Amino acid sequence: MDLDDLADALYGGPPADFVATRDEAVRAARARGDREFATAAGRLRRPTRAAWLANLLARHRREQLDGLLALAGSLADAQRTLDGAALRELSSQRRRLVAGMAREAGRLAREAHEPVGDALLRELADILEAALADPVVADEVRSGRLTRTITYSGFGPDADPQAAARRSAERAAAAPAAAAPEPAAEPAEDPAEVARREREQQERRRDLADAEAAExxxxxxxxxxxxxxxxxxxxxxxxxxxxxxxxxxxxxxxxxxxxxxxxxxxxxxxxxxxxxxxxxxxxxxxxxxxxxxxxxxxxxxxx
The missing domain is CATH 1.20.5 (Single alpha-helices involved in coiled-coils or other helix-helix interfaces)
Structure with a gap:
């Protein structure tokens, strides 16, 4: 079993079995000396129950899910052109499809003998709304390996507050170099100041590593x-x-x-x-x- 096979088994199986199955795969990999597989498998995160429902849709109702997510482009066009009638019609269609997909996910979960309630289906609807609003979230949902519950406030997904900053940084890095002003010549820096900053940076990296390990x-x-x-x-x-x-x-x-x-x-x-x-x-x-x-x-x- 390779890592993809393990991930498919984990994210497609019952949520209650995730940790035990993953940990058993890690132990088996360590026993056979495959430390790289053990490390990668240990990083697989258990999905929330709402994320597991979204993964069910990606695995068993892919065509309907793609149909829902295809509305994102039309909604964006209507918002850009300020076409109120189209936006109202698309919004109504979106609500109907999201509610229908949530009900279908609940049915799939019950077939798998997993209890679901209205609150959990509302969390799934939030995930689908966020996927319609953000292509990054849409890709996560389509992957069938979503791990987090995401909400959408109208300005962007709320589950990952660092996501917007990362995307802004990516866009800035991808901008044409000509758009940036010519840097002014800078005076030579004091070697002591450079050394101090490097020490601070090393300390920050150690702090980050400690924080990541604790997390x-x-x-x-x-x-x-x-x-x-x-x-x-x-x-x-x-x-x-x-x-x-x-x-x-x-x-x-x-x-x-x-x-x-x-x-x-x-x-x-x-x-x-x-x-x-x-x-x-x-x-x-x-x-x-x-x-x-x-x-x-x-x-x-x-x-």
């Missing part, structure tokens, strides 16, 4: 805690089902015990009645025998 550890703890929470919730649900089954069995046993007790009382009464009848019959038999014996004795005397 990775925190994410792992979060993933483990979420996996444990889901495992406990599933165990609780199984326990509730078992209690319901045992309660039903107990009630059936109690009904059977009451029926058996009633039958026992009826049988005891019948036995007592039969015993009385047998006693009466025995008495009658004894009297008849006595009369026969008396008759026989009188006959012998007359002879």
């Amino acid at each position: 990775a550890t925190a994410r792992d703890r979060r993933d483990a805690a979420e996996a444990e929470h889901e495992r406990a919730a599933q165990e609780h649900e199984r326990a509730r089902e078992r209690v319901a089954t045992l309660t039903a069995e107990l009630e059936a046993a109690q009904r059977h015990e009451r029926t058996a007790a009633a039958q026992g009382r009826e049988a005891a009464a019948a036995a007592r009645a039969a015993a009385r009848e047998a006693g009466v019959a025995a008495t009658r038999t004894a009297r008849a025998r006595a009369r026969v014996e008396d008759a026989c004795a009188g006959g012998h005397t007359g002879v």
Whole structure:
């Protein structure tokens, strides 16, 4: 199994199994000495439940998802041209399609025996709205490996506050060099000042590395805690089902015990009645025998 196969299995499988499956793949890679695979696999992040729903759509309803995301260009054109009628029609169509896709994702989740509620479907709708507004988010959704829940405020996706800064920096880097003013000649810098700045930069890089390591550890703890929470919730649900089954069995046993007790009382009464009848019959038999014996004795005397 290569990394793509593992990612497909993880992002296409049940959310509750993500961490255990990923960690097992990491352990197996370390055992066979494939540290590069183990490191790459360990970086795969567990999706939020709303992101998992979006991944379901990307994997199982790709044509409908592409149809929804194709509205982004038409919406952008209508906004640029200030075409109010087209914008209203497209917005209405967008709302209908987003709601329909959210319902379809809920159906797919229930087929996979994963419970979903209205709040979770609203989070998925937010992701789809953000994908319509931002091509970067749209690409993440299409990949089927989305990990984060994204909302859209009308000015850009809100889940990643650094995304806009990154995109601005990318656009600035891609701008023609001719657009930048000619840099003015700068005086030679003090070597001590240069050394000081380099030390500060090194310290910042160390701080960043420490922060990233702490973040990775925190994410792992979060993933483990979420996996444990889901495992406990599933165990609780199984326990509730078992209690319901045992309660039903107990009630059936109690009904059977009451029926058996009633039958026992009826049988005891019948036995007592039969015993009385047998006693009466025995008495009658004894009297008849006595009369026969008396008759026989009188006959012998007359002879």
